[in-house]
Amino acid sequence: MEEKEMETKRIIPNQAGYKQAGDLLANGGIVAMPTETVYGLAASAYDDAAIARVFAAKGRPQDNPLIVHIADLSMLPWVTSQVSEQAKRCAEAFWPGPFTMVLPKGERIADSVCAGLDSVGVRMPSSQIARELIRAAGLPLAAPSANRSGLPSPISADHVLRDLDGSIDAVLMGPRCEVGVESTVISLTAHPPRLLRPGAVTLEQLKTVLPDIEVDPAVLDRPKEGEQVASPGMKYKHYAPKATLIMVEGDREQYCRYVNEQADGVAVCFKEDVDRLGVPVYCYGASDDGRTQAYALFEVLRRLDEDRIEKAYLHAPGQTGVSLAVYNRAIRSCGYRKVVL
Ligand code: TXA
Ligand code: MG
Numbered sequence: 001m002e003e004k005e006m007e008t009k010r011i012i013p014n015q016a017g018y019k020q021a022g023d024l025l026a027n028g029g030i031v032a033m034p035t036e037t038v039y040g041l042a043a044s045a046y047d048d049a050a051i052a053r054v055f056a057a058k059g060r061p062q063d064n065p066l067i068v069h070i071a072d073l074s075m076l077p078w079v080t081s082q083v084s085e086q087a088k089r090c091a092e093a094f095w096p097g098p099f100t101m102v103l104p105k106g107e108r109i110a111d112s113v114c115a116g117l118d119s120v121g122v123r124m125p126s127s128q129i130a131r132e133l134i135r136a137a138g139l140p141l142a143a144p145s146a147n148r149s150g151l152p153s154p155i156s157a158d159h160v161l162r163d164l165d166g167s168i169d170a171v172l173m174g175p176r177c178e179v180g181v182e183s184t185v186i187s188l189t190a191h192p193p194r195l196l197r198p199g200a201v202t203l204e205q206l207k208t209v210l211p212d213i214e215v216d217p218a219v220l221d222r223p224k225e226g227e228q229v230a231s232p233g234m235k236y237k238h239y240a241p242k243a244t245l246i247m248v249e250g251d252r253e254q255y256c257r258y259v260n261e262q263a264d265g266v267a268v269c270f271k272e273d274v275d276r277l278g279v280p281v282y283c284y285g286a287s288d289d290g291r292t293q294a295y296a297l298f299e300v301l302r303r304l305d306e307d308r309i310e311k312a313y314l315h316a317p318g319q320t321g322v323s324l325a326v327y328n329r330a331i332r333s334c335g336y337r338k339v340v341l
Contacts, residue, residue: 008161009170013129017172022136024169030054032146032160033133034174035125037098037183037199038153038298039160040069040143041168042133045079048110051142055112057167060149065115066142067100067183070124071134079106079122079140086210087188093209096126098179098200102187113142119189129174145182146171152239152298152333155180159302180295181325186213187230195219196230198325200294219328220319222336239333241301243309247334249316250341252276252287258313258341265311268300273315282312290322297326301333 011017011031021031028050030043041058043050045068055062068079073091076083080103090101100123105114114120125131134141145153148163155177164171184199184206192212195203198219206213216230217223245268248255256276259267266280267273270287282300285292304312314330316338317323331338 005166008165008168011170011172013172013174018132018136021133021170021172025137025139025141029169030057031169032171033130034172034177035127035130036177037179037181038155038177039146041146042141042143045113045140045142046108046110048112051110051112057164058144058149060144063115065117065121066113066144067121067123068109068113069130069134069141069143070122071131075140079109079120080104081106084188089209094201095124098183099123100183100185102189104189121185123183129172133172150238150240152301153182155298180298181329190230194230198328200322202321203324204321239329241304243304244311245334246313247316247331247338248313249338254341255315262313265313266309268312268314270315290326293317293326294322297329
């Protein structure tokens with residue numbers, strides 16, 4: 001079902017704005033909101049009809065569950081039936097922040113939020129704007145990234161409007177997102193706990209609280225045909241610009257030589273690569289700094305489309321720290337195409 005064209009309100013995040021957006025959400029509306037990771041498309045997590053509108057506006061497959069956002073710990077019992085000691089320790093260590101825990105689903109949460117699963121992903125963002133909005137609505141807010149399904153996640157209000165203007169009730173016009181990639185998702189309903197999606201809360205940090213955490217195989221590789229995946233989102237095409245993207249793994253010299261030899265595309269590269277390249281460059285941070293890569297990646301992917309680029313060679317990031325999250329998004333943007341030098 002496609003949403004009908006409607007006027008999408010631009011709402012300023014001040015007292016009056018929170019009230020206006022909160023009222024929309026309490027009455028079945030769908031509103032895009034900034035968070036520290038990416039913009040989310042929020043709806044009441046208790047309202048099946050509002051959730052159906054979120055899936056329709058995004059063009060999202062119905063079997064891909066949404067993350068539910070809370071403003072503070074007093075809301076946790078609203079969304080989950082059981083808070084284990086493990087969950088408490090994780091909340092203490094990583095909330096508020098770019099961190100989502102899959103927990104047993106609370107009764108009031110709409111079934112469509114969890115795509116029929118008996119678990120729910122829960123996150124307390126550090127963004128003050130997001131938390132003000134949650135408080136104004138007086139509800140836990142289900143919010144997937146506010147992009148058309150399959151495209152890179154939006155990190156500015158402008159990106160949201162490019163994808164969803166005319167299909168959603170409003171956008172809370174906040175700042176550009178600080179982190180740039182979606183939250184870390186772990187499952188605590190799995191034993192041992194499992195990393196489903198890497199993010200700015202790193203595996204190294206998680207291990208300090210959950211020493212036995214396992215990394216889901218789908219974090220680094222394409223899920224096999226017909227294989228059951230722990231996080232349904234991992235089986236879909238994702239983060240993909242229109243350009244054909246190819247990941248190239250090698251050191252600076254190898255990468256630059258390879259790209260210069262191809263001469264049929266642009267370079268999505270690190271700042272250290274720039275002066276050795278003879279093709280147009282799209283820089284995404286520093287080779288040894290995952291945070292700068294995460295900050296830039298989705299913006300660069302969207303710029304490739306704006307510039308109508310057809311082919312691009314992406315210098316592979318590392319797989320430690322925040323770079324693991326960047327690698328995970330990048331390899332999917334590349335449709336798992338990779339050249340190892
Ligand atoms: O940073 C973020 O997490 C952003 C902002 C808006 O908060 N939200 C976001 O939501 O990225 P979304 O819906 O685009 O991604 C949710 C991911 C999907 O990969 C989904 O499969 C997984 O979380 N997920 C959600 N609930 C789950 C559950 N009950 N079991 C397993 N995976 C779940
Ligand atoms: Mg998403």
